[in-house]
Amino acid sequence: MEYASISGTDIRASRVCIGTWAMGGWMWGGSDEMEAAAAIRAGLEKGVNFIDTAPVYGFGASEEIVGKAISGIAREKVFISTKAGIEWKDGRVFRNASRERILKEIDDSLRRLMTDYIDIYHVHWPDPLVPMEETARTMAELLSRGKIRAIGVSNFSVRQMDEFRKTAPIHACQPPYNLFERGTEKEVLPYCKQNGIAVLAYGSLCRGLLSGRMRPDTAFEGDDLRKIDPKFQQPLYGRYLKAVDELDRFARARYQKGVLELAIRWVLDQGADFALWGVRSPRQLDRVEGTMGWGLDAEAKKEIEEILKRNIPSPTGPEFMAPPRAPEAAAASKGENG
Numbered sequence: 540m541e542y543a544s545i546s547g548t549d550i551r552a553s554r555v556c557i558g559t560w561a562m563g564g565w566m567w568g569g570s571d572e573m574e575a576a577a578a579i580r581a582g583l584e585k586g587v588n589f590i591d592t593a594p595v596y597g598f599g600a601s602e603e604i605v606g607k608a609i610s611g612i613a614r615e616k617v618f619i620s621t622k623a624g625i626e627w628k629d630g631r632v633f634r635n636a637s638r639e640r641i642l643k644e645i646d647d648s649l650r651r652l653m654t655d656y657i658d659i660y661h662v663h664w665p666d667p668l669v670p671m672e673e674t675a676r677t678m679a680e681l682l683s684r685g686k687i688r689a690i691g692v693s694n695f696s697v698r699q700m701d702e703f704r705k706t707a708p709i710h711a712c713q714p715p716y717n718l719f720e721r722g723t724e725k726e727v728l729p730y731c732k733q734n735g736i737a738v739l740a741y742g743s744l745c746r747g748l749l750s751g752r753m754r755p756d757t758a759f760e761g762d763d764l765r766k767i768d769p770k771f772q773q774p775l776y777g778r779y780l781k782a783v784d785e786l787d788r789f790a791r792a793r794y795q796k797g798v799l800e801l802a803i804r805w806v807l808d809q810g811a812d813f814a815l816w817g818v819r820s821p822r823q824l825d826r827v828e829g830t831m832g833w834g835l836d837a838e839a840k841k842e843i844e845e846i847l848k849r850n851i852p853s854p855t856g857p858e859f860m861a862p863p864r865a866p867e868a869a870a871a872s873k874g875e876n877g
């Protein structure tokens with residue numbers, strides 16, 4: 540396993556970070572708690588000592604699974620990333636990065652995770668209805684009180700990070716980033732590099748599209764978000780699957796690896812410090828060793844670009860996942876905006 544440090548802290552964690560959104564079940568068609576906990580333990584056995592979760596993942600369920608899974612392990616051997624700033628009510632989620640909300644969320648998260656500190660605490664989404672100074676000041680307070688060891692922001696633009704940093708430091712940034720979703724590399728990635736902010740890339744497998752498991756007739760259950768994910772709808776889906784197939788053949792011919800290993804390696808070699816890899820069963824981490832200890836050279840990156848351009852000339856982004864602001868959620872629940 541490769542490890543990386545987070546500047547301004549003494550955190551040094553595995554470059555593969557276990558993503559636990561699907562473990563919470565919500566928006567992933569449900570999940571099996573025992574399998575999920577076994578996945579975390581399988582990761583730890585393979586040297587993956589970094590886990591990302593959030594209160595909203597299963598409305599507390601994901602954090603509780605993480606808490607139980609690591610309960611027998613010395614606390615300093617594992618690094619926990621979680622988040623604040625998303626509220627839920629009557630089945631709707633909306634942004635709330637107010638001081639009151641964050642102070643409630645930190646204590647709820649500490650209780651569910653059965654710990655007395657969080658390693659990296661992210662503002663999950665920027666909240667345009669709360670002054671940035673209020674959010675940043677609250678995060679700085681948690682840092683100085685020792686409840687958190689590092690401040691992170693997620694889904695923030697460069698302008699929003701600049702605004703936040705007038706009040707508090709940012710140690711880590713969590714943007715979407717994978718072979719198919721590249722918006723982050725325009726401004727956010729260079730900004731983080733320039734300012735010593737660690738990048739935790741989320742959705743490294745593009746919600747499983749880059750795992751190699753997807754087929755044209757793959758069906759998703761219940762509330763699985765891939766039922767509404769634009770990339771999983773035909774005719775776009777067919778084009779993405781063709782790109783996956785070509786990437787897989789390229790990885791096999793050049794490196795004797797599959798598209799999954801290529802996708803994780805690419806995120807890390809493009810400059811992300813950590814790749815968040817979402818799992819919910821232990822076998823999904825079977826190939827973690829294959830993502831480590833090798834690298835993509837410039838020629839390989841060029842060939843990958845050609846595969847992407849040829850198959851997906853106009854990529855679509857991950858914007859469909861953005862949670863609404865509070866009034867939009869209220870209006871939607873009254874049926875005012877569909």
Ligand code: NAP
Pocket residue numbers: 557558559560561591592663693694713740741742743744745746747748750751752799815816817818819822823824825826
């Ligand atoms: P992802 O890592 O791109 O994909 C995860 C999915 O890929 C899994 O649930 C699984 O789907 C499939 N998969 C994983 N390993 C596999 C394997 N070996 N073989 C076949 N399929 C495999 O997506 P993600 O979970 O959305 O993103 C990763 C993490 O980033 C999340 O869990 C979360 O911690 C974080 N995240 C953060 C934000 C944010 O706003 N900050 C947003 C999204 C995600 P199936 O189980 O259905 O097969």
